[in-house]
Amino acid sequence: MDAIIMAGGFGSRLDMGEKPCVELLGKPLITYVIDTLQRTGSIGDIYVAVSPATPRTASFIQEKYDGKVMVIPTGGGNYVGDMVYAVKAACITDPLLILMADLPLLTPELLEKVIKEYKTCGKPAMSIFSPICVCKSLGIRPDTVFNWEGKGELIVPSGINIMDGNDVDHEQDYVSLVLDNIELALNINTVEDLQRCKDILLERKAESISN
Secondary structure: OEEEEEOOOOOOOOOOOOHHHOEEOOEEHHHHHHHHHHOOOOOOOEEEEEOOOOHHHHHHHHHHHOOOOEEEEOOOOOHHHHHHHHHHHOOOOOEEEEEEOOOOOOOHHHHHHHHHHHHOOOOOEEEEEEEHHHHHHOOOOOOOOEEHHHOOOEEEEEEEEEEEHHHOOOOOOEEEEEOOOHHHHOOOOOHHHHHHHHHHHHHHHHHHHHO
């Protein structure tokens, strides 16, 4: 399964320049996502969709990954339009993973779980959500909240989706996969989010050393 990282947004709330290039413990945010994808056995080719708002990101990817990760320039009009353009430009006609550039806690194991769930869901598309209680436990106030299938449970989109690349022009029937992993809930929109992520990574590093 190929993957497209959407990296064309302004990152205005973070206000630290191009968000994919904002450093977290000495590494640009987008490198965490790319490195995780490269270590995920089910992932094939990796693309980064950039826009006129993220020229530094485009240059960084081209220099660091030397053709192993392909850059797709989009018009930067809107997320959906840029995503559709990127899928077509990459000539992807099979199911593919679409994800944001600001999810530095993602792991290969978690992505493999998502892909496995997709393969048995029976729908052409899948969207990944976090329960709002997980977001609240991290001190996150999400902008977008959904009522999960009328069950009264509030869920928050994680910025990870799988869809059929052969039918990208049309709205696809999808299933909602709700997972309570903090790795899906913590994307970087504010300076506070960046600090939370830094604290978690440092804590995990300390634990791995002690073990």
